[in-house]
Amino acid sequence: xxxxxxxxxxxxxxxxxxxxxxxxxxxxxxxxxxxxxxxxxxxxxxxxxxxxxxxxxxxxxxxxxxxxxxxxxxxxxxxxxxxxxxxxxxxxxxxxxxxxxxxxxxxxxxxxxx
Amino acid sequence: xxxxxxxxxxxxxxxxxxxxxxxxxxxxxxxxxxxxxxxxxxxxxxxxxxxxxxxxxxxxxxxxxxxxxxxxxxxxxxxxxxxxxxxxxxxxxxxxxxxxxxxxxxxxxxxxxxxxxxxxxxxxxxxxxxxxxxxxxxxxxxxxxxxxxxxxxxxxxxxxxxxxxxxxxxxxxxxxxxxxxxxxxxxxxxxxxxxxxxxxxxxxxxxxxxxxxxxxxxxxxxxxxxxxxxxxxxxxxxxxxxxxxxxxxxx
Numbered sequence: 001x002x003x004x005x006x007x008x009x010x011x012x013x014x015x016x017x018x019x020x021x022x023x024x025x026x027x028x029x030x031x032x033x034x035x036x037x038x039x040x041x042x043x044x045x046x047x048x049x050x051x052x053x054x055x056x057x058x059x060x061x062x063x064x065x066x067x068x069x070x071x072x073x074x075x076x077x078x079x080x081x082x083x084x085x086x087x088x089x090x091x092x093x094x095x096x097x098x099x100x101x102x103x104x105x106x107x108x109x110x111x112x113x114x
Numbered sequence: 115x116x117x118x119x120x121x122x123x124x125x126x127x128x129x130x131x132x133x134x135x136x137x138x139x140x141x142x143x144x145x146x147x148x149x150x151x152x153x154x155x156x157x158x159x160x161x162x163x164x165x166x167x168x169x170x171x172x173x174x175x176x177x178x179x180x181x182x183x184x185x186x187x188x189x190x191x192x193x194x195x196x197x198x199x200x201x202x203x204x205x206x207x208x209x210x211x212x213x214x215x216x217x218x219x220x221x222x223x224x225x226x227x228x229x230x231x232x233x234x235x236x237x238x239x240x241x242x243x244x245x246x247x248x249x250x251x252x253x254x255x256x257x258x259x260x261x262x263x264x265x266x267x268x269x270x271x272x273x274x275x276x277x278x279x280x281x282x283x284x285x286x287x288x289x290x291x292x293x294x295x296x297x298x299x300x301x302x303x304x305x306x307x308x309x310x311x312x313x314x315x316x317x318x319x320x321x322x323x324x325x326x327x328x329x330x331x332x333x334x335x336x337x338x339x340x341x342x343x344x345x346x347x348x349x350x351x352x353x354x355x356x357x358x359x360x361x362x363x364x365x
């Protein structure tokens with residue numbers, strides 16, 4: 001079976017990212033790792049596209065970002081660490097409710113068809 | 115390898131219509147991510163070229179990413195982009211350009227001085243045309259010449275000093291403080307001489323000006339001091355941006 005990618009994934013990306021940040025603050029690469037681990041390798045996201053989503057969430061006040069203190073112990077520049085805000089937690093709860101409803105409605109139709 | 119990774123990031127970020135600071139933040143964050151991908155792939159594949167290709171594939175198409183990054187920029191970011199664009203145009207017009215020679219810079223400085231002078235003459239001509247007869251009766255070659263001498267002289271000296279001082283700081287890990295001080299001193303001396311020449315041409319008894327010379331020199335010293343301060347502080351901010359701007363991207 002093909003992995004979940006493109007528009008299917010993009011429609012849920014905000015809730016998925018917020019859910020990964022519920023586990024604790026993380027930089028972009030760590031968010032991707034958590035998504036991959038949670039999706040058992042079925043989620044296929046072009047990793048760069050995570051950042052526009054993070055920037056929009058930051059502008060909306062759903063997440064807050066800070067540069068890490070130093071890049072010690074690894075190569076490359078410093079990373080930004082994202083954490084969930086109270087507004088982001090509310091949005092995540094609302095996202096979960098919306099998804100449950102979506103699954104109930106669509107699942108009912110698709111289930112009835114099969 | 116770092117430059118190759120930077121180029122992938124720059125292809126995505128350069129077209130984005132956002133302010134300079136925001137774009138630098140995007141560049142650094144995306145570079146940190148891409149570097150992380152590259153390191154992961156290198157550990158997995160054990161080959162630099164294959165790791166780079168795999169990291170680029172995972173990162174995604176820079177053109178598509180560019181569009182998404184552009185869409186993530188809000189109103190404030192867009193206003194900052196307009197501000198940055200204007201700043202870059204002004205820098206191109208009046209700032210130091212590393213791709214041009216000293217002669218070119220001096221020529222531009224001279225033209226700026228002549229242009230300023232022409233603007234003053236133009237304003238006086240316009241005034242004499244628009245204002246009622248007699249209002250500009252005081253205007254004559256004798257009265258305007260010292261003003262023009264002062265404007266042209268100080269414009270040329272300040273611009274030249276700015277150019278010289280900028281080169282003392284431009285792209286240098288250790289600024290040439292001694293040279294900057296020398297250029298500042300030359301600027302003070304030249305401006306003081308111009309000031310004296312102008313006043314000597316106006317005053318009947320120019321000896322009055324001599325006791326005021328230390329004060330005039332002190333006031334004139336504020337100009338190169340300001341130039342040094344601006345060159346020093348702006349160089350620290352400009353270097354990270356310049357590093358990215360210098361990347362040549364293949365089409």
